[in-house]
Amino acid sequence: MIKVRVPATCANVGPGFDCLGIALNMYNSFKVEEIENGVEILGCEDEFKNKNNMIYSSMIKTFEIIGYKPKGLRIEIEGNVPVSRGLGSSASCIVGGVMAANELSGGILKREDIINIAAKIEGHPDNTTPAIVGGMTVSIMQDENVIFEKINILDNIKFCALIPNFRLSTKKAREVLPKEISFSDGVYNIGRTALLISSLVNGNFDFVKYALEDRMHQIYRKKLIANYDDIVEKCYEYGAIGVFLSGAGPTIMAVLRGNDEFFVNKMGGFLKGINSNWLLKELNIDKQGANIIRN
Template identity: 55%
Template sequence: MVRVKIPATSANVGPGFDCLGVALNLYNTFIIEEINTGLQIEGCDEKYRNENNLVYISIKKCFEKVGYNPKGIKIKMQCDIPESRGLGSSAACILGGVVGANEIAGGKLEKKEILDIATEIEGHPDNLAPALYGGMTVSIRDKKNTYVEKITLDKNIKFCALIPDFKLSTEKSRSVLPKDISYNDGVFNVGRTALLISALSSGNLDLIKIGCEDRFHQQYRGKLIGDYYNITEKCIELGSKGVFLSGAGPTIMNILHKDDNEFIKNITKYLQYLEKKWNAKQLNIDNVGVVIEN
């Protein structure tokens, strides 16, 4: 039996489309055990208690890679990361399955190999890399390999996630994106991404607002989220150092100074008057990533 704890993640981080991500202290935990026969899944909706479960699919993929044939599998899930909110819930399930299967098979794979398998399943590593390694990462993938580098963040940074009570599927969120971008928009995002990474590392928090600007996805996805533009404007008004759409949305993420204790109280007051229900949750950076307990 193996117990695997995976942190939530916020990907894209403004202009860093499909490459930037940060791990946060909200977790899914998976207990995976080899049993005598069959498949048993606990802790999720009935519709996910079958061979189409993403954790189980990831377990099978890992076993295929390492050549391990289990007699049967039992999965127990405790999921605190909200589903389809742009906080890396699917990445957590994939990593939970791959990491758990690797441990059951004798721990044959290194982290880099685990990331490669998980990325084959997910399609891109921006959530997977920070969940696996912890902290903030920049990750890219070519036809054969995944490349990751951790980013050292200033200690004066914390986050506040505005999580709505409605979901937004990644498929729908991707469907509104343009097929091509202009040269000017490409230059815009490259510059903002470089500036954002530098500001987050140096602690020059006054530059983060500019660094979070984006022309690749947020202006298109924001139209799918009720009150998105009103909320983001209010966040800046209330002192957010930078605000961005978390992953594919609909969660809206804020970067704050660690001593700012007023923002969450003030934004909560504002959110209660909106049509949809939103929950403001303070989050800190998880610098550890995946935790395994045998």
């Protein structure tokens, strides 16, 4: 049996639509072993205990690429990343499936192969790349291959995920986006993406608030989240240096200074007055990425 542990991720990170992502220290783990026949999937809701399960389907696609045919598979899921909340739960399943299949097949794939296969299954690399390599990454597709760089953020920041008790599918969140954007909106996002990266690397945190603004997805998706503007305003009032929609939402991510001790309590008090129940989870960047634990 092998165990794959994969971190949660937040993608887009404000203006970095489909290219920026951050791995966080919240994890899904998958125990996988080859059995004599059949498919056994444990640790998830009944609707996912079939061959459409994303871990299983990712494993099968990887086996096909490698040319390996397992007799049967047993998958046990230890899920801590909330589903359909914009925290990379789908990406973690894909990465876990690709890495598990590679290990069961003899570990013949290189890391760049795993990165490319995972991104192809996901459709874009912003979640899968940081899930594999850790840290904050900027990733693009070039001729069906992922090109990425890790962004060395200074250690004196942390995050607080504001996670509501309702799901928001990526499909629904994509449907509200425009088919085209204006030239000025494109320029707006390019400038802020560049400013965001430079501000995080150089530690100029006063600029992060402005760098996290965008005109490509957050202005459209925030309409799917009740009280979004009020929550963002309170985040800044209670000391956040930046706020953005995590992935496709509905989780809202606050960027905090590393020594902040008051945000969670203050924000928790405010959110108690809102209809939806919210979970606040303080998080740090996971710098290692997904790893294999052999038993």
